[in-house]
Amino acid sequence: MGSKKNSRKPANDGFSAAAPSAKAQKANSAAKKKTTISVICMVLVMALFIGVIVYNKVVEDGYYYRNTISASSENYEINNAMMSYYFNSSYQNMSSSMEQMGVDLQKNLKDQTYTSNKTWFDFIMESYTVPQVKQILTLCEAAKAAGFELDDHEREHIDEAIDTIKANIETYSKQYGGSEDFYLRNMYGHGVSMDDIRKAIELNQLAAAYSAHLQETYEFTEEEWEKHLNEHKADFQVIDYVTYSFTAKQPEASTTTTAATSAPETTPATETTEPVAGTSAPETDVAASASDETSGTTAATTEKKEEELSAEKKEALALANALADKMRAEPDKALEIFNTEVKKYLEDEVYKSETDEKKKAENVETSLKATVAEGASNDQTNDFLKFAFDTDRDQAKDIFVSEDNSTGKYTVYLITKDPYIEEYLTKDVLVIALSASEGDDINKERDNIIKEFEAGDKSEASFKALAEKYSDDSSAHETGGLYENQTKTGLPVEELSDWLFSADRAAGDYNSASNGATGTSEVIYIVYYVGDGLIKWQVDVDNTMTAEAYEADYKKLEEAHKVNVSLEDAYKIPGQAGIS
Numbered sequence: 001m002g003s004k005k006n007s008r009k010p011a012n013d014g015f016s017a018a019a020p021s022a023k024a025q026k027a028n029s030a031a032k033k034k035t036t037i038s039v040i041c042m043v044l045v046m047a048l049f050i051g052v053i054v055y056n057k058v059v060e061d062g063y064y065y066r067n068t069i070s071a072s073s074e075n076y077e078i079n080n081a082m083m084s085y086y087f088n089s090s091y092q093n094m095s096s097s098m099e100q101m102g103v104d105l106q107k108n109l110k111d112q113t114y115t116s117n118k119t120w121f122d123f124i125m126e127s128y129t130v131p132q133v134k135q136i137l138t139l140c141e142a143a144k145a146a147g148f149e150l151d152d153h154e155r156e157h158i159d160e161a162i163d164t165i166k167a168n169i170e171t172y173s174k175q176y177g178g179s180e181d182f183y184l185r186n187m188y189g190h191g192v193s194m195d196d197i198r199k200a201i202e203l204n205q206l207a208a209a210y211s212a213h214l215q216e217t218y219e220f221t222e223e224e225w226e227k228h229l230n231e232h233k234a235d236f237q238v239i240d241y242v243t244y245s246f247t248a249k250q251p252e253a254s255t256t257t258t259a260a261t262s263a264p265e266t267t268p269a270t271e272t273t274e275p276v277a278g279t280s281a282p283e284t285d286v287a288a289s290a291s292d293e294t295s296g297t298t299a300a301t302t303e304k305k306e307e308e309l310s311a312e313k314k315e316a317l318a319l320a321n322a323l324a325d326k327m328r329a330e331p332d333k334a335l336e337i338f339n340t341e342v343k344k345y346l347e348d349e350v351y352k353s354e355t356d357e358k359k360k361a362e363n364v365e366t367s368l369k370a371t372v373a374e375g376a377s378n379d380q381t382n383d384f385l386k387f388a389f390d391t392d393r394d395q396a397k398d399i400f401v402s403e404d405n406s407t408g409k410y411t412v413y414l415i416t417k418d419p420y421i422e423e424y425l426t427k428d429v430l431v432i433a434l435s436a437s438e439g440d441d442i443n444k445e446r447d448n449i450i451k452e453f454e455a456g457d458k459s460e461a462s463f464k465a466l467a468e469k470y471s472d473d474s475s476a477h478e479t480g481g482l483y484e485n486q487t488k489t490g491l492p493v494e495e496l497s498d499w500l501f502s503a504d505r506a507a508g509d510y511n512s513a514s515n516g517a518t519g520t521s522e523v524i525y526i527v528y529y530v531g532d533g534l535i536k537w538q539v540d541v542d543n544t545m546t547a548e549a550y551e552a553d554y555k556k557l558e559e560a561h562k563v564n565v566s567l568e569d570a571y572k573i574p575g576q577a578g579i580s
Contacts, residue, residue, distance in 0.1 A: 065191045070570040071130075073137040073563045075144055076203065081196035083133065084189035084573045090128040092187070110575030121575040130570065134563045138554075139207035141561035146210070153478045154209050160474050161201050162194065167438070189574055211550075218549045225541045233421070236540050238375045239388050240417035242335065244342050246319040248312040248408030313408040319345070320410035324401050327414060334398065338414050343368055375422055375488065384413050422540070426485040426533035427500050430463050432526040433481075435472040442524050445470070446512055449526060458508070463528040472523075485533035496527055507531045 065080035072078070078086075091109070098120065099105055103112055109121035118126075143149075150158075165187075172183045188197065229236060309317065323341050327334040346364045354360040378389040384400050387393065398415040432449060434442040449470055456462045467481030483490070491497045495513045499505070512526040533539070 063191070065189075065573065066196070068569050068572060069566070070572075071133045071137060071563065071565045073141050073561055076137050076140050078133055078137065078200075078203070079196075080569065080573050081189070081192050082200040082203075083129070083570055084192050085197050085200045086133055087125060087129045087573060088188045090124050090132070094124065094128075108575040119575075121571075125570060126567075130565055130567070134565065136203050136207040137563045138557050138561050139210050140203055141563075142214075142557045143206055143210035145561075148210050148213060150206055150209055154205055156477070157474055158198065158201050158205050161205075162198055165197065166194070214553060215546055215550050218546045220542060220545050222538070224545070225538050228541050228545055229421070229537060232544075234378070234389070234391075234419075235544070236421055236537055237389070237419035238377055238422055239385075239415055239419055240372075240374045241376065241388070241413055241415045242338055242371045243373060243384075243411060243413045244323075244338070244371050245409050245411040246316040246345075247410075248310065248316040251310065251312060309405060310408075313405060316408055317403065317410045320401050320403075320412050323412050324399050327399050331398070334414055335416055338371075338412075339368065342371060378419075384411075388413075388415055389419055422536035424488070424501075424536050426487055426490075426536055426539055427505075428482070428484045428530040428533045429486055429491075429500065430460065430467055430481045430528040430530060431473065431483055432463075432467045432471040432476070433473040434470070434524045434526070436522040437472075437520045439520060442522065446524050446526060450510075450512070453510070460508075460528065460530060463510070481528075482530070485539045487536060487539065491525070491527070492523075493525060496525060500527065500529060505529055 065084060068080040069077050070080050070083045095105055103109075103120055109124065110119050112120045114120045114123040169180045169183045169187070172178075173180045184192065184194070323338070326341065327337050330337060343364060346367050347360070350367070351360050351363050354363065376385065376388075379385045384402055387400050398418075400413040400415075402411040402413070404410070434440075434445055434449075436442045449466055453463060453466055464480030464482070467476045471477075471481055473481065486500070488497055488501055491500065493513045493515055496511060499511050499513075507529055510526065510528045512524060515521075515523045515525070517523065534542070
């Protein structure tokens with residue numbers, strides 16, 4: 001047998017074929033390249049797809065936000081998840097007024113112009129959020145340096161704030177559908193967790209508590225109050241006046257003129273969870289305009305001449321001037337004329353379509369009461385108040401007319417008491433606040449609490465115990481519901497203020513009233529009168545001196561505890577909570 005030769009196995013497994021041509025080899029090579037490129041592209045697409053999924057997951061989980069530090073001090077940091085909470089809290093507080101100014105709340109704030117070189121996002125971030133964050137970190141550092149820590153009650157405030165947020169989210173989810181995570185994201189931003197919110201609230205609570213602690217350390221004597229008052233008397237003077245606005249009818253409307261009162265009001269101090277470095281003057285809602293101090297009448301606030309006014313505006317202006325002229329003609333009877341003429345106008349025009357005479361009379365009485373303003377402070381940005389507090393003003397000229405041609409609103413003012421210092425005694429009270437926010441029957445709860453109080457000795461101590469036990473005001477657990485030095489505008493319900501300051505009020509008296517809201521917005525207040533507080537001007541002077549001392553100390557704290565803010569990083573949070 002001959003030897004067997006080794007032979008190469010054919011590539012086609014036994015089928016003979018001619019060797020491929022050069023053209024075929026080239027085509028085959030190109031095909032391989034296409035296949036390779038296709039595979040590479042597919043891998044890249046898959047990688048990109050997976051990357052998008054991973055990125056979205058990371059954003060949803062808040063990884064990037066949590067690892068981006070936008071503000072820091074020596075011992076504390078605020079990451080972008082916390083910054084998003086602070087930003088969106090400010091946004092929520094301002095959203096109603098922003099919407100009235102034309103902001104679309106469904107669109108990204110970074111795409112909506114505030115001024116020529118700022119967006120609404122810029123405005124909220126730079127004017128509110130960043131200053132708040134700087135203040136929080138400054139005060140937290142100061143608290144740490146002073147060895148100040150939150151007590152148990154203050155820690156309870158944090159838990160209560162978290163519980164409130166959770167309850168709101170749960171309510172939205174049940175009422176409107178959708179997951180609770182969806183509402184959390186749409187309230188505070190993608191990736192913001194309840195843990196992030198808790199950390200933000202903890203810092204805020206520490207800052208607020210230390211701010212309050214610092215202000216409580218300032219004590220002034222009566223001699224110091226009097227000295228400050230004598231040196232700055234004009235700052236503490238107030239006036240009383242009545243006012244009524246005649247507003248032009250809308251040409252297309254068939255209804256009669258509606259009237260509104262415009263009365264600058266002093267703003268009572270309110271408790272806040274945010275530390276405040278200073279105080280600001282009370283705002284007024286009277287439109288500013290240039291005044292003619294001799295006649296007590298403002299010039300037109302637009303470029304339109306009187307002859308260019310619409311017939312409706314001319315009519316409203318004529319009504320205002322007619323009322324002013326009648327009062328000027330008989331200055332000794334000016335207030336009587338004001339009340340008579342305004343009441344007649346309310347009956348004949350504003351409420352003429354009301355067929356229920358009892359309801360009509362109530363509406364007229366309520367509107368007349370709203371024309372009265374007492375204890376209005378000076379405000380140099382408001383033309384009427386600037387006129388009223390002018391030391392060179394002829395005290396016999398007590399009548400002022402404000403013209404706003406842009407809105408067609410013409411307001412008549414009559415000063416009923418020239419600048420004076422408020423000498424009335426403030427009141428100390430105990431308050432139990434019952435909120436219907438959780439759907440409770442607070443009327444029944446109010447009745448049961450009063451029954452429990454009346455079944456005991458009806459003492460101040462007993463009421464305090466009930467306030468600590470039942471009040472929905474978290475501070476009541478620490479103070480027994482005590483509010484000292486309440487002014488005539490201090491209580492949230494006018495009915496209770498009138499009751500509190502009535503001449504026959506005696507220590508130990510108690511009363512209750514609702515804020516008048518409906519549904520879950522209703523709050524009922526049970527008030528126990530403890531006794532008189534400080535004189536009103538003493539309260540005002542003490543508040544002013546405290547604010548000045550605090551402002552001076554806060555500036556020192558700012559210098560001692562540097563805070564760094566990266567706007568570049570802060571701007572990485574979305575311009576709308578639900579947008580990633």
